[in-house]
Amino acid sequence: MLRTGVRLVVFLAFATGVVLVRPGRAQDWYGAATYQISFPLGDTKTFANKTSFRGIGFDFRKTVSPSTTLGVTFGWNVFHRRVRETLEIDTENPGAVTGVQDRTINAFPIMLNVHRYFGHEGGVQPFVGLNAGGYIMAQRFDIGLFTFQKDQWQWGVAPEIGFAIPLQSGSTLFINGKYNYAFTGKSAVGTDVNNSYISVGIGFAWLQY
Secondary structure, eight states: OHHHHHHHHHHHHHHHHHHHOOTTOGGGEEEEEEEEEEEEEHHHHHHOOSOBOEEEEEEEEEEEETTEEEEEEEEEEEEEEEEEEEEEEOSSSOEEEEEEEEEEEEEEEEEEEEEEEOSOTTSOEEEEEEEEEEEEEEEEEEETTEEEEEEEEEEEEEEEEEEEEEOTTSOEEEEEEEEEEEOSEEOTTSOEEOEEEEEEEEEEEEOOO
């Protein structure tokens, strides 16, 4: 499932880029690629309480009015933590385990979005947006010779704020922050969870104002 998620994100990013980069359409769309740092919250923090420095994001947006875009977003955020403690499990054979544990979550957001922009064309443009769709959540729990794996689709939303900042070189600096919230799912050890995290991205956009 993890490999499938990676391949799906790469394929969708490439395919969407090909669709959007059609001759004569460059004036009403733009895309961005960002490096992301993510901070776990809620049940995600309980499972893997460690900042993630492994994340990427791809955005493709189409202008539908001078200050509004519709688009799609894809990403990949990895959370990992090694701990030694006792953890309750709720699988077919419930109980508790104690020992050195590796806990990993690979989150693949795949969403549609709408954004509203402020400021002047050619200048710094703050924006706010809402992403809605879901996440492929691949959660893995390793202890000793045993591995618990749970891969699933979780519906979710991600409110967003950001800035598009033109640079003298002609490129555009792209900065955004998202509050990612996935609705109820199951963890690798069988418990009900609401995965959530904040992601902060910085990268470059190719666009036409």
